[in-house]
Amino acid sequence: MSRKQTPLRPYFEKMPEIGEELREGVVRRSRANVDLVKEQEELIIQEVERVKKAGIPAEKIHQRGGMTIYDRLDYLVDEGSWNPLHTLYNPTDNEEGCTGVVDGLGKIDGKWAVIIGFDNKVMAGAWIAGQSENILMVTDLAKRLNIPLVWLTNCSGVKLMEQETVYAGRRSSGAPFYRHADLNHLGIPILNGIYGTNPAGGGYQGISPTILLAHDGANIAVGGAGIVGGMNPKGYIDEEAAQALIEGTKNFKGKAPGRVETHFDQTAYFREAHDTEQGVLDGIKDYMRMMPAYDPTMFRVAEPAEPRLKVEDLNLILPANQKRPYDAMQILARLTDNSEFMEYRPDYGREVFTGIGKVDGFPVAFVGNQQGVFPGYPEYAKGEYPGVGGKHYREGLIKQAEFVTLCGRDNLPIIWLQDTTGIDVGDLAEEAELLALGQSLVYSIEQTELSMMCVVLRKGTAAAHYIMCGPQANNNNAFTLGTPLTEIYVMHGETAAAASYARRLVKEDDAGNDLAPVLEKMNQMIQDYQDKSRPVYSAEKGFVDEIVSLTDLRKYIQAFTGANYQNPRSITPVHQLLLPRIIKG
Amino acid sequence: MAELTAPIAGNVWKVLVAVGDKVEMDDEVVILEALKMETPIYCDESGTVTAISVKEGDAVNEGDVLVVFG
Numbered sequence: 001m002s003r004k005q006t007p008l009r010p011y012f013e014k015m016p017e018i019g020e021e022l023r024e025g026v027v028r029r030s031r032a033n034v035d036l037v038k039e040q041e042e043l044i045i046q047e048v049e050r051v052k053k054a055g056i057p058a059e060k061i062h063q064r065g066g067m068t069i070y071d072r073l074d075y076l077v078d079e080g081s082w083n084p085l086h087t088l089y090n091p092t093d094n095e096e097g098c099t100g101v102v103d104g105l106g107k108i109d110g111k112w113a114v115i116i117g118f119d120n121k122v123m124a125g126a127w128i129a130g131q132s133e134n135i136l137m138v139t140d141l142a143k144r145l146n147i148p149l150v151w152l153t154n155c156s157g158v159k160l161m162e163q164e165t166v167y168a169g170r171r172s173s174g175a176p177f178y179r180h181a182d183l184n185h186l187g188i189p190i191l192n193g194i195y196g197t198n199p200a201g202g203g204y205q206g207i208s209p210t211i212l213l214a215h216d217g218a219n220i221a222v223g224g225a226g227i228v229g230g231m232n233p234k235g236y237i238d239e240e241a242a243q244a245l246i247e248g249t250k251n252f253k254g255k256a257p258g259r260v261e262t263h264f265d266q267t268a269y270f271r272e273a274h275d276t277e278q279g280v281l282d283g284i285k286d287y288m289r290m291m292p293a294y295d296p297t298m299f300r301v302a303e304p305a306e307p308r309l310k311v312e313d314l315n316l317i318l319p320a321n322q323k324r325p326y327d328a329m330q331i332l333a334r335l336t337d338n339s340e341f342m343e344y345r346p347d348y349g350r351e352v353f354t355g356i357g358k359v360d361g362f363p364v365a366f367v368g369n370q371q372g373v374f375p376g377y378p379e380y381a382k383g384e385y386p387g388v389g390g391k392h393y394r395e396g397l398i399k400q401a402e403f404v405t406l407c408g409r410d411n412l413p414i415i416w417l418q419d420t421t422g423i424d425v426g427d428l429a430e431e432a433e434l435l436a437l438g439q440s441l442v443y444s445i446e447q448t449e450l451s452m453m454c455v456v457l458r459k460g461t462a463a464a465h466y467i468m469c470g471p472q473a474n475n476n477n478a479f480t481l482g483t484p485l486t487e488i489y490v491m492h493g494e495t496a497a498a499a500s501y502a503r504r505l506v507k508e509d510d511a512g513n514d515l516a517p518v519l520e521k522m523n524q525m526i527q528d529y530q531d532k533s534r535p536v537y538s539a540e541k542g543f544v545d546e547i548v549s550l551t552d553l554r555k556y557i558q559a560f561t562g563a564n565y566q567n568p569r570s571i572t573p574v575h576q577l578l579l580p581r582i583i584k585g
Numbered sequence: 586m587a588e589l590t591a592p593i594a595g596n597v598w599k600v601l602v603a604v605g606d607k608v609e610m611d612d613e614v615v616i617l618e619a620l621k622m623e624t625p626i627y628c629d630e631s632g633t634v635t636a637i638s639v640k641e642g643d644a645v646n647e648g649d650v651l652v653v654f655g
Binding site (some may be wrong): 023024025026028321323324325372373375385386388452 | 590593609610611612613619620621622623624625627628647
C-alpha cells in the first residue's frame, strides 16, 4: 500500500486558530465604517474607469476589426486570475492620464506570469512620460519572482512632441531593452506577442524578448517608413519646405519595414505569425506550457483552504478613522488558510506580530503592526510613557530582524501588513538604540534572497514605512499594495504643521500679532498632507503599486505566494525548516 | 450593577450616553483620547445607564469608573 502526506504534518496540518466571528453588536456599530470604506472605493473605481477609457474609444479599435489591450488580456489570462498593478500610475501627471501600458500578475494556462502590454488606444502605444518607470517596475517584478514576463507589444515609438520626457536618461524608455537582456541572462523567459506598427523604440521592444510571435499585420524595425523629410539644411520649415513635405507625404507609397514577410519569411525572428489577433495569444499560451514551473505539491505543507472567517468582515474591522485601534489578528484571520497562524515570540515585542501562516497550502511569513495601547511597555520607557500600536520599540525591532533572518534561512516569502506611525523617538528611544535597530532590520531584509510583499493597510509613516519592507526595499519588495484607507506621508499633517510653524507662532504671539495668517498656513499644510497622501494620489505617484479593496487583498496574496513558489531559485526542504521548531520550542 | 472602567489613562473626549439610556452589548458609550489616539469604550453587556462618573474633558486614570449600568 502506498501512503502520501504533506511534509512536517504535525506542524502545518492544523495550526493555531486566530480571530473570532464578529458579534452582532460589533457588526451593528461598524456599519458606518463599511460606508466610509465604500466611499473611498468608489473614488478609486472612478479613476480606474478613467484610465481604461484613455485614448481613442475602444469602439474605434473594434470597428477596425482589432482588439484593445483589455480585450487581449481578457483572452490571454486565465479567468479570475488577473491582479492588475500600476493601473493609476502616472507620476508626471501627463496629459494621457496614464503611462500607456497595462500590467499585472496573472495566470496563463495555469502558470503565473508578469504580463504587460501597450495600450493601443493611447497614441497607438507610444512612449509617453512615466512609462519607462512603469516598465522597469514590471521587469523588476519578473526578476524578483523568477517567473516569465509576457509582453503584448504594440508600440508606435516615441511621442515625438515630448521626446525629452522619454528618450534620454538612465531610466528612460531605452532601459527596458537592457532589462530584457538581464532577464534573459538570468534565465527568465520573455514572451512577446507583437501587433501593429513598431518602429524604432517599438522595434527594439519587439526584438529584445526571448520568443517573438507576430500578428500578420505587425512589423518591427529600426526605423519607420513615415520619416519622409529628414534633415533640412535651412534649420527651419518655411512654405517651400512645407510644400515639399506635403508632396512627399502624398506620394509616399512605401510600406512600413520589418513586416512579417521580412521577419518571418526571411530573417525568421518570429517563431510564429498568425492571421488573427487571437492566434498570437494562443501561441503565447502554447509557449507558456513550456515555461518552467513546479507542481504546487512540491512546496505545499497542507491542502489549500479558504479562511475560516469571512473576508468581507475586513470592511467592518479596519477603522476608517485613523485614530482608532483594532485587533490586527482579526485582520490576519481573514487572510490566511483556515484562519490559522503560528506566531513567533508573541510575548516579546508586543507592538508587532511575526509568524507563519498558510496561503493556498504554501507556508508564508507574516509581519505586521499590532494596535492599541501597551501599558508598562516598552521596558525602557516604563513609568515615562506607554507603548502604542503602530509604533516600533526596541523589542519589536529586534524581533522583526531576527524573524526576517530566520525566514531567509527557511526561504519563507514575507508579507508585511503595515499600519505604522513610526519608530519611537526621544532620548530614551535613542538610548534604547532604535536608530541602529531600525537599520538592522533593513540590513536583515537586504541580506535575504526573499520575495516580499507589502500592504499598507492604513498608515505608512516615517522611517517605519521603509523598514517594514516598503517599496524602497528595491531588491526584495515585489510589490506594495494600498487599500481604500491608505495614507502615506513622512508624518501626520498636524505634526508637520506644528514642526514647521511652532516657532513662528511663538514669535507672532510674543509680538502681539494676529495669529490668523500663520494658522491659515498651518491648516493649508494639513490639508495638503491630506490631499497628497490619499489612495488615488499614492497610486498615481507610485507610493504603492495598486490600490486594492480589502476584500481583494487575499487574492493578491495568493498571486504573490503562488508566483513565488512557481519556480524558486532557492529551496529549503520543508522537513529542514527551523522556524516552526523554534516557535514550538 | 456593572461598571465600565478606563483601560488606560487619558482624557474623556466624548460621552455618548445619558443616565436612563438603554444600551446593548458592544455599543460605544465613551471615547477616551490619549497618545493622539481614540480609545472607544464598549458595553460588555446590555442594560440601562444608571450613572455617568465622568464628563467630557475630564482626565482619567487607568481603572477609573466611567459609566455604571443597572
